[in-house]
Amino acid sequence: MIACANPLAQFHSDKSEIEQAIHRVLESGSYILGSELSGLEQEFAAYIGTTHAIGVANGTDALELALRSLDISTNDEVITVSHTAVATIAAIEAAGAVPVLVDVDPDFYTLDPKQLAEVLTPRTRAVIAVHLYGQAADLDEISAFCQKHNLILIEDASQAHGAKWRGQRLGSIGQVACFSCYPTKNLGALGDAGLITTSDTALALKIRMLREYGWRERYVSELVGRNSRLDEFQAAILRIKLRRLDENNGKRLLLASHYTKCLAGESLRLPGIREHAEHIFHLYVVKTDNRQSLMAHMKAQDIYPGVHYPMPVHLQPAYKGRLRTARSMTVTEKIAHQVLSLPLYPELSMAMADQVCAAIKGVK
Ligand SMILES: Cc1ncc(COP(=O)(O)O)c(C=O)c1O
Known part of the structure; x- marks a missing residue:
């Protein structure tokens, strides 16, 4: 049998290291927001070329929390594509914002920048560029449009871990970028996981707070957040996969x-x-x-x-x-x-x- 993707084969490639890592986490007694996650966050940020990476529960949450951290909410419009995982659009609605969808170009099937002007309104706040199938959307055109109209550029790099645009890693170009680490992804966990990258320190702090009940200090909710933490097992596994x-x-x-x-x-x-x-x-x-x-x-x-x-x-x-x-x-x-x-x-x-x-x- 030859399947489209095969996360089991990937597990077998890294089996002994993964088993050791799981054992290490089991014996550490620290299962949530511990040293594996902070290690992964540092290593992933260094790999992508941003100042910060924040682990969250999955790629959909990564997008939703990124939008919330930018205060994109009710009545704000976010432009993206319809030819993507439903998660991209579901996350916009989960943040309370309004998705507005454009077509893709016929050559690479990513967001067609020529259509951006047509759907722009005074309520447009951001564009989510989805780097589909492993390659960049047309970032020159999309970034230029965002700059011209004062819009936020968010990258959905869930299918593009390690890909580059003009020599720069995807995930380091927009104000904020989101990654799914679903098991079949190029950087895939053995369960659900997601990562957000940004070089904006204030935004990174806000995302960290939003992923855990709006806490900066334990038990003090300064923001309305929720639980979207990435556990230590998945973080430890992703550190092994990141090296490869x-x-x-x-x-x-x-x-x-x-x-x-x-x-x-x-x-x-x-x-x-x-x-x-x-x-x-x-x-x-x-x-x-x-x-x-x-x-x-x-x-x-x-x-x-x-x-x-x-x-x-x-x-x-x-x-x-x-x-x-x-x-x-x-x-x-x-x-x-x-x-x-x-x-x-x-x-x-x-x-x-x-x-x-x-x-x-x-x-x-
Ligand atoms: C482009 C894109 N965005 C978002 C997601 C959502 O990620 P997750 O399944 O981890 O929530 C995926 C994964 O399927 C994806 O491919």
Whole structure:
């Protein structure tokens, strides 16, 4: 069986270190907000190139708390894409703000900066740039727009741990950035986890307070916060994974270029790499008009690609008809029927990648 992602294989790669780390935490007697988390926060901030990193319970909370820390709330509008994990939009609404969705560009499937002006209103406060599939959104254009209109730029880097834009790590470019460390992510925990990065010290303090009941001092809620703490087990596991992140991203890149070589000439649109972007291939997403039969053919050979994402958020039952979007969402609505994520994870062997290519090549 070849799956789209394989967190179990990743666990096996790091098994003895992870087991030792779990034992260390068990014996430490400190299970919440201890030295593993502060170690992870320092190491992740240093890796990304920000002054601060703050661990939270998951990527959705990371986005919600980042928005709250910026006082983005009722009636404030936040522009982002519909072609993303539903979490991006769910977090905006959880913060009490209003999501406004634009289309993606047809080449790299990230936020189309040309549409930003159309949806801008006096209530627009921020843009969330989602670095989809492992590469940067068009940060030059998006940052320029944000600067011109005095908007806050938030990065959703949940699919882009370690990727770069003009040589700088994603997560260090916006005022604040959010990462999911869901198990299948390039930096994945063995459970839920999230991280927020920023170089704004006041903001970092506020996020730390918001993740624990608004406390600066224990039992004194200066802000209305909640519980979104990252536990010591996940923090210890993420420290191990962080040490291997560049090496594992390198393996993903080799597999991606192998796919690109093997599949050239097939009737598929292969992923492109945007100029100035260093892609880390969280997902290798091809576009096909033949998705159903291709998936059925692959399944018959015990290969299970994924679809990210099969339905744009503005068309999902819980959101349909009530979210403001740009006039044209053509690319988003079309690619939802075409995108297909081929199996890709650091432990996937070249022989397995060849099997995937052979399965695709067999389809007429
Ligand atoms: C782009 C994006 N944003 C946000 C999230 C939400 O993260 P989590 O599942 O950790 O809450 C994810 C993860 O699925 C994601 O891919």
